[in-house]
């Protein structure tokens with residue numbers, strides 16, 4: 560899909576820059592070739608993704624959202640670390656993770672590099688499921704290009720409130736794009752399928768992170784998901800918010816969520832009868848943020 564990159568419309572921002580020539584001029588400030596900050600086994604995803612051997616997690620540098628509170632801010636917005644890789648090098652990196660026992664290849668924040676990642680996936684099919692783990696802000700054209708290459712979608716659905724989406728992610732259109740995104744992902748994968756050990760092989764799990772002081776936003780997200788998701792799509796309610804990145808500049812989100820906030824949203828999820836996962840409140844600590852140090856990027 561070179562034209563997606565030549566006048567970039569890989570994500571909904573549609574900056575229109577030539578990613579090869581004008582490297583750095585789009586919102587994500589990244590060139591066309593994927594840039595990787597870490598590739599290692601990771602044990603902090605939902606149990607059906609991490610399993611017992613870990614998820615082969617590949618963290619990409621840069622982001623088309625750059626939320627002010629991002630737990631990976633040092634790579635998503637500050638680009639402190641990252642190595643540019645060719646499609647062949649990326650494919651080789653995936654296979655090294657498979658050799659280490661990874662249950663899947665988990666592409667974290669892949670959106671802005673989707674064309675390059677697709678090229679790597681086409682070079683040599685993987686023997687384990689491919690997980691596309693994104694912020695939920697996708698263009699339908701890019702998603703359709705990925706159809707058949709991705710087995711599991713793991714999108715966020717962060718906001719139903721356009722004002723919050725504008726303030727913290729610079730994307731007032733996030734709610735509309737996220738709705739299209741999760742429906743297209745669900746259409747591609749169909750219902751969840753697990754192997755005999757309970758490891759997810761195919762399907763879509765929509766994640767929602769509870770933000771401090773904004774349970775109404777969370778409840779609106781869950782209401783929309785309950786009304787609109789096809790059967791067999793799961794929801795993962797996340798309580799792991801800790802202030803990171805530039806959160807200190809926004810006093811209302813410069814704290815963890817309270818037990819009361821957590822229970823209010825959790826009870827609403829139960830009331831709606833949504834199928835999926837609920838993270839413990841104790842998960843709200845920085846231990847789950849791995850070091851970004853180029854581990855696993857080179858042979």
Ligand code: SF4
Nearest residue numbers: 567570573574585587
């Ligand atoms: S991928 Fe980057 S350059 Fe392309 S449209 Fe999105 S933010 Fe802009």
